[in-house]
Amino acid sequence: MKSSSFSKAILVGIAVSLPVILGIIFDHLGIGLALCFGAFWSSPSNTHGSFHHKKSGILFSTALVTVVSFIGGYLNIATWLLIPVLGLLTFAIAYISIYGFRASLISFSGLLALVLSFAHTPSELAPYEYSLFIGAGGLWYLLLVSIAYRFNRKAQTEESLSETFELTAKFLDTRASLIGEQTNREELQRKLHELQTDLIEHHETLRDILISSRKASGNSNYENKKLLIFIQLVEMLETAIANPVDYDTMDTVFVAHPTLKQYYQDIIFTISNQLHNFANSEETNSIDDSKIDALLKSAGENIQKLNNQENYEHFIILQNLLEYQEKQFVKLKRIRWLSSNPQLETSDFLATNALKRFLIPRDYNLKMGLRNFTFKSVIFRHSLRLAVTIMLGYLIGVLLEFQNPYWILLTIIVIMRPSYGLTKARSKDRIIGTLLGAVIAAGMVLFIKDFYVLGALGIVSLVVAFSVVQKNYKASATFVTLSVVFIYAILRPDILVVIQYRIIDTIIGAALSFMAILWLWPAWGFLEIRGNIKASISANRNFLKCISEVYVKKTAVSTEYKIARKVAFLETSNLNAAFQRMAQEPKSKQKNIDAIYELVVLNHTMLSSLASLSTYLQHHKTTPASEHFKKAVKIIDTNLAQNISVVENPSEANKTIKQSKILASTNERLANFSFKDVESMIKTTSNNERNFQEAHLIWEQLRWLHSISEKMLPLTEGLELD
Incomplete structure (x- = not known):
């Protein structure tokens, strides 16, 4: 509940529920739903990164869903013509993903608007009015995000920094476990590589947040301290990776000197424990400094005993390793000092122009779109594959006269990803989550008849679903299903039939996605x-x-x-x-x-x-x-x-x-x-x-x-x- 994912989910809950409640009170439910959809469809762009990038992402999402909703409002055409138009629009919207991760989220917003335009046809609003209110809903969501940011500017920085501390600590723990003879060294090496990948991804996100915030706020003491702490964490990673890489030699050395192996491991584990404390916003105990000092001193004294002709090679190897530990300790003490809220000197401030060079520039021009318009491009193939699958899914839904064929389309756009592994995992998690959510919801709606309770449960379930979507997709799918069933239980009496079709549509959408990633221009x-x-x-x-x-x-x-x-x-x-x-x-x-x-x-x-x-x-x-x-x-x-x-x-x-x-x-x-x-x-x-x-x-x-x-x-x- 302390995470930014939960706070963002709360914002989504407020953004989608308040317009509907006001629409019911003032007898303008159509307007309330349009504002609700606009806010909901614009929300995916509110992800990790600087506020400037979030704001730009939400604005582009709002513009896209407005245009798509306007087009969708006039798609009341024959099925034989609608299907190719649907495929063309799907390809065009999905192709936006070539411009990077945030662009892929904007693309997802557009696909949501396209698919859900089949779910709701406003009766009291003309299509152009409906699309304008959709746009207003996106701006309403941006207003909420801006207010939340003004009240708590530091929340995302603190959370990202905390996650980086935690990953750095786990990385050091794994490095310590690699010291000395190991039966599972290959497994530890694999784990180390995965942690390194996660850590570098967090570095990129945190770098973007800190440098962009610095450009916006100027040379604030807070921003400079966090940047300097971040630099220490980056250097900690580099210094950790700089450990001796010849483990066979290290095994031989530590077999001859087992006491030193224990010293080194104790030092690393003590440092990593302090990083864990920083991650949990706990004060690190200064007694640990004296413990590390004692360990370093004892290790140094034992190493000096090897400073002779017979053991000189071992002496040099162990001396280099000791200096590595000392460097990590210096960085830890620097982090602790920076965390104690010191007043920085002007000389400690970092030049903004130099910092900007560390950000990855994004190429948003038309030439990039043209360069990727080829089967060699993963995104081109994904966009084409998605378009064909969406057309096929809609055709199946129409031919079999399903109650809500758009659920098939929604499942496809949520599950299908450019890579086989992620699509397969999402297909499995989506089906399991939907079945689990359907069983739980069916049991609850049979006993709960109060519409207000069902509405509250629907909103709570939606908030939880958004909170965990990045960490546990299976749980997210479960709570999405709960939310959908609770809302439909208010609108329709035949809720068990709705649940049945929800399960069938999800299975069909997942199956189509999995078959498409296997057979339609796969990007192996x-x-x-x-x-x-x-x-x-x-x-x-x-x-x-x-x-x-x-x-x-x-x-x-x-x-x-x-x-x-x-x-x-x-x-x-x-x-x-x-x-x-x-x-x-x-x-x-x-x-x-x-x-x-x-x-x-x-x-x-x-x-x-x-x-x-x-x-x-x-x-x-x-x-x-x-x-x-x-x-x-x-x-x-x-x-x-x-x-x-x-x-x-x-x-x-x-x-x-x-x-x-x-x-x-x-x-x-x-x-x-x-x-x-x-x-x-x-x-x-x-x-x-x-x-x-x-x-x-x-x-x-x-x-x-x-x-x-x-x-x-x-x-x-x-x-x-x-």
Whole structure:
């Protein structure tokens, strides 16, 4: 009940019920229903994001449902002509989704208006009057949203930040569980990748909210503090990913030093517990600081005992891991300080122009629509598939003379999604939710005869349905069915017949949706994942380039560097999400699933290695870059370029990129690199230990990057994704 989903559902409940109640009181039910529908159809655009984007989404939704309702009011034509018109309108409205997630919600609003125009024909209003009141209903809903925002501007920011704290804590918990020998390491790695994907999605949403709010409100102390906390959480993710990636080596180290394994796990779990407390708006106990300090001190003392010739490699590995824990602790203390409501200095404020570059620009021009008007586009195929299914569903409803054929259409637009996995899951959840809701509602309406009680239950059920729609679609479908049955129980005496048709229509709509996603221009994951693989490798390659420039030129970390880091994280997350969608598809469509999974893991591993380099460079003064380093980076870059070329154009697979003799020696050295090589790469100085540590970390990561880029090539060459 504390969530923004619940507060948004309350707004929807008020927006749809108040006009109907006033319409009944003043004997203008037709106007009340029009306002109710307008508010209801415009509500999907009120989703996570900045208030500016919400407002724009609701206004566009209002305009679309007004136009669609106007057209729908004049669709009283012969069935043979209505069906192709319905298909054409469905395609046009669904095609709006090419412009992004919020555009897909606007499209959904338009489809709701189109389908439900068959459900209600106003008797006291002309079609143009009805459509104008629909538009007024959308503006009425926008007014409610604006009032709610003015009263509680911080609600969405606080909730999004809380969710990010919680996900970061779970991510750290999983990282801690990976330390030491594990029997279920592959399962933990999969869970880690999923958490990383969710976390990066939350970062994108929170980034949009914070930066857009900052542009609207200026340099407020509140907005700056939340931005600085967010930056610490982003860096916590990067630092966590920068953990040593060679778990076989770590297993060997911790078998020899089991006490240190326990120290490290205790430190991470203590930090994550404090993040859980932040997520729940609880004050973190300062005693935990002394506990972490004690653990860090004890671990450091035990590590120093290994500072000898016999255990020097273990000493360097464990020292790097200890410094990683110390960095996380520093970030935690920074978050706690920022949460204590300090007065920030002007120097702490972040430049708005630089921040705006972190937002993903949206291309809303007509050219994008024309570029996607092809069967290569997932949205084009989805729009065409949806249009054909809607026409077929309406035809079935008319031929079989169903009581409410529009319920078939409504089920189709709610269930059908561009991906097979989500459509299948929604079909199952919709049917189960409808059956469950129908059974519960049938039992209740037989005993409850008071119209006011039924009306109240209908509104409450609708609010609950909207509250849980994002988290539990099955429960949402149950409460939607309850709401529909309660409302119909007021209007019609034959409620059991209504329930019967509701179930039949839902099953038909779900079956049509599932068959369509299987047979009508399906967008299988193996057809789309090539682009995700290329984007992820390209982003990692660009991140490596930025890291190399900072190390070679000893420059400060620039905005371009941070954007490259953000894109690398985002594209790796997108690749993992694409693979998860592919894994939900029929076995016959999971082409090269093992090779693709390995590529996903390798891209994650590469990002981890790059993050290790990145965090080290940001927190240490480094020695001059050697020629060996430059040559090694060039080899890795060449390998990645070849992988991108092969993914982009499979015919390139048989062409080899010739490397110069100078690179060949470095290539061999990277392939056979061992810890002993560190001694030959640095000079003995007064800061010998630090130089050893730097050389070990950087060259160990370069060896990993080289190994990964080499492993990728046979995988990309062997992909058959057409």
